[in-house]
Amino acid sequence: MNVKVAIVDDNSFLISAVKEKLSFFDDISIKHTSLNGSELLTKLEDNHNLDIILMDIEMPVLNGIETTQMVKQKYPHIKIIMLTAFDNDENIFNAIKAGADGYLLKEINPKDLYDGMHETLNGGAAMNPSIALKTLKLLRNPIDINNPRDHEEISLSKREVEVLEQLSKGLSYTVIAKNLILSPSTVRKHIENIYKKLQVHSKIEAVQKAKNHNII
Amino acid sequence: MNVKVAIVDDNSFLISAVKEKLSFFDDISIKHTSLNGSELLTKLEDNHNLDIILMDIEMPVLNGIETTQMVKQKYPHIKIIMLTAFDNDENIFNAIKAGADGYLLKEINPKDLYDGMHETLNGGAAMNPSIALKTLKLLRNPIDINNPRDHEEISLSKREVEVLEQLSKGLSYTVIAKNLILSPSTVRKHIENIYKKLQVHSKIEAVQKAKNHNII
DNA sequence: AAAGATATAAGGCAAATGTCGTATTCTATT
DNA sequence: AATAGAATACGACATTTGCCTTATATCTTT
Numbered sequence: 136m137n138v139k140v141a142i143v144d145d146n147s148f149l150i151s152a153v154k155e156k157l158s159f160f161d162d163i164s165i166k167h168t169s170l171n172g173s174e175l176l177t178k179l180e181d182n183h184n185l186d187i188i189l190m191d192i193e194m195p196v197l198n199g200i201e202t203t204q205m206v207k208q209k210y211p212h213i214k215i216i217m218l219t220a221f222d223n224d225e226n227i228f229n230a231i232k233a234g235a236d237g238y239l240l241k242e243i244n245p246k247d248l249y250d251g252m253h254e255t256l257n258g259g260a261a262m263n264p265s266i267a268l269k270t271l272k273l274l275r276n277p278i279d280i281n282n283p284r285d286h287e288e289i290s291l292s293k294r295e296v297e298v299l300e301q302l303s304k305g306l307s308y309t310v311i312a313k314n315l316i317l318s319p320s321t322v323r324k325h326i327e328n329i330y331k332k333l334q335v336h337s338k339i340e341a342v343q344k345a346k347n348h349n350i351i
Numbered sequence: 352m353n354v355k356v357a358i359v360d361d362n363s364f365l366i367s368a369v370k371e372k373l374s375f376f377d378d379i380s381i382k383h384t385s386l387n388g389s390e391l392l393t394k395l396e397d398n399h400n401l402d403i404i405l406m407d408i409e410m411p412v413l414n415g416i417e418t419t420q421m422v423k424q425k426y427p428h429i430k431i432i433m434l435t436a437f438d439n440d441e442n443i444f445n446a447i448k449a450g451a452d453g454y455l456l457k458e459i460n461p462k463d464l465y466d467g468m469h470e471t472l473n474g475g476a477a478m479n480p481s482i483a484l485k486t487l488k489l490l491r492n493p494i495d496i497n498n499p500r501d502h503e504e505i506s507l508s509k510r511e512v513e514v515l516e517q518l519s520k521g522l523s524y525t526v527i528a529k530n531l532i533l534s535p536s537t538v539r540k541h542i543e544n545i546y547k548k549l550q551v552h553s554k555i556e557a558v559q560k561a562k563n564h565n566i567i
Numbered sequence: 568a569a570a571g572a573t574a575t576a577a578g579g580c581a582a583a584t585g586t587c588g589t590a591t592t593c594t595a596t597t
Numbered sequence: 598a599a600t601a602g603a604a605t606a607c608g609a610c611a612t613t614t615g616c617c618t619t620a621t622a623t624c625t626t627t
């Protein structure tokens with residue numbers, strides 16, 4: 136079975152990189168590539184005999200989200216996998232809303248990309264585990280996309296996120312310490328650091344802010 | 352690194368099957384198995400030093416969804432992967448809402464199960480492509496699975512709701528008192544009463560419960 | 568008018584929390 | 598090998614919180 140693919144990315148080097156990755160597999164044939172959405176749309180008008188599109192998000196003229204929406208509107212049979220460097224909640228959420236069939240990151244290795252494409256063609260969705268987790272969180276805690284909240288990047292350590300998670304359940308210092316097999320002192324120190332990073336001064340505020348930023 | 356695992360399934364034959372699958376990997380150690388949720392809960396009370404739980408959904412006494420919710424409430428550090436035969440939207444949606452970290456089907460092969468567990472431990476979510484697609488659809492088209500939520504009637508007074516609203520912003524007793532032009536004692540009494548009505552014992556729990564019941 | 572719920576307020580006590588400072592170990596990354 | 602960041606841990610302190618009792622005033626509903 137031959138899989139007809141198109142690649143859309145404003146960075147021609149990255150297009151080459153993807154082509155390279157897929158060159159290992161002889162059932163994949165790259166039909167064409169485009170540097171932005173409108174270029175793709177033009178090509179599709181000519182010939183939309185495609186199985187799957189690998190789509191970047193950040194592009195000039197017509198970005199990946201808008202393009203996905205339009206392609207899905209006109210050619211619903213074409214699967215679209217977002218292939219991008221960014222995995223922030225907004226992008227993921229919007230891509231899914233636009234109708235994307237998968238969401239992968241550019242650093243993906245050839246086999247996973249290949250597998251993901253086939254999974255998508257077989258009626259599944261391709262996404263790596265970290266993206267999957269984000270979709271779960273989005274389902275649990277639908278963020279208000281229309282609220283372009285503080286885009287200040289908050290970077291908590293893995294351990295801090297764990298502690299925050301426990302905090303959000305209303306557990307006390309001592310219980311959290313037991314759960315994570317830590318000294319209560321350590322838990323308190325972690326929380327102290329979390330407060331500083333989030334610039335808050337209480338459990339509730341921390342949990343609230345963390346939820347708003349989809350950290351937990 | 353040793354991964355401490357528990358398996359919960361009402362079918363002891365299927366427990367054996369899962370054990371068999373995981374026996375190939377020597378960094379996995381099955382700590383214990385249970386035939387239903389309450390059996391697991393009892394064991395966890397004794398020792399909750401676990402990394403991951405593989406949980407069936409359809410079980411007598413206490414099903415996988417309810418169990419997941421309770422385990423996550425008390426021991427948020429334990430990852431839970433649903434391992435079930437059914438993949439209908441309700442189950443998936445409810446499992447995610449309950450806090451599941453992954454959702455796999457029982458016919459999974461050993462390597463994928465193993466990989467999924469490690470992905471989950473590394474901060475991702477384990478799910479096979481068909482489940483992933485369903486979550487995407489749920490995100491696109493939020494089914495209002497009319498939460499047959501505890502219909503236990505919670506009736507807070509108008510004043511109590513006002514106080515709760517302030518509580519949810521992370522304000523302290525004294526600040527709330529000032530905002531509502533009340534004595535701090537009164538605010539504390541209100542909160543005491545709110546706790547009794549909601550059957551909780553802390554600000555966070557109260558806010559959480561109130562949000563779940565659409566009170567605030 | 569009586570009864571029952573609601574709102575107001577105080578005092579006290581134990582436990583939990585928020586904020587300091589300090590210090591050791593572990594682990595990536597240069 | 599050196600350094601930075603993260604994780605671990607303790608002690609001290611003032612404040613806040615959770616829980617209890619008691620008490621008066623107000624407002625509803627029978």
